[in-house]
Amino acid sequence: MKIASLLQNLDIDGNPDNGINLGNADQELEDSRLDICAFKATDFAASSNIASIREQLGLTGPVRSLQRNVAHLYDSLGIEVQADNIAQSAQKSGSTQTQNTYFEYDDSGRLISERTENQSGGEDFVVSYSYDEDGRIEEKTNTRQQLLETFTYSDSGKITSRNAFRDNGSDSSESYTYKNDELVSFSYDDGNDGSIDKLTLYDRSVANQVTTRIYNNGDSSSTPSTVIEETYFPDDLLAVYSDDKNNDGTPDLIVSYSYDAQENKSVFSVPINDQGSETSYDEFEYSGDLFIKYIKYLNGQIVYQERYTYD
Structure with a gap:
């Protein structure tokens, strides 16, 4: 392909x-x-x-x-791929009621409507979708949430904007910008009034590292509210994730990753207390895509563990 x-x-x-x-x-x-x-x-x-x-x-x-x-x-x-789309699903609510959802598709097999029965009477709840010529969702409506969403994309298929319009007037707008198809900024406008309320910048100026700076006031000239650093091995596998939630210079969480020759991943998650010392750490181990072990340590001692086997 x-x-x-x-x-x-x-x-x-x-x-x-x-x-x-x-x-x-x-x-x-x-x-x-x-x-x-x-x-x-x-x-x-x-x-x-x-x-x-x-x-x-x-x-x-x-x-x-x-x-x-x-x-x-x-x-x-001359290949025609046939597949059966789900036409109806049923979800049990309480001991007696069953709520049905019905699905409708267009000629290309794309979902265009989800209709869920209203157990309280009245009109059913409907989520509907429309697509552009590339099969990307460009409009979504949700009658339960009284919400209309519109989406735009770059030539390479990256989402560039999401606008949300609600019947109660609490609209919002999201904007995404890219450089070489890599995300460099995300902005959120609460109220869709043209004023940025929250801004996130992604800095890739250091090799094998992405630094995320979050400005809760939407002003990039101010001090970031949160700083996240992700460091990668030369083969682009994530090595260390560090999250300084209040940007006081001391990370609140450090997650480090190691890999074997088959790129199976071990994950070490370490919360940090106010004095900058680790409070505990969690170890997650995988074999391929299978989660096989979880161990929690406190003061260097194992206090809890789970192991998984598969047939």
């Missing part, structure tokens, strides 16, 4: 339906290298590596999303 995504995103006119024309890409990219195994299919097309290659070839159009790449590939191969 990643090879198909690469070819479609290097097509000169950006329309693989009329054939894929790579132009002189074979000459321009002769000395370039791309490790396609370093990315998940969901992140591949939006990666900075692909952006760099497209820039090298002078391609300026929008990046094709994974959904469009999959659709084109399957159409070209």
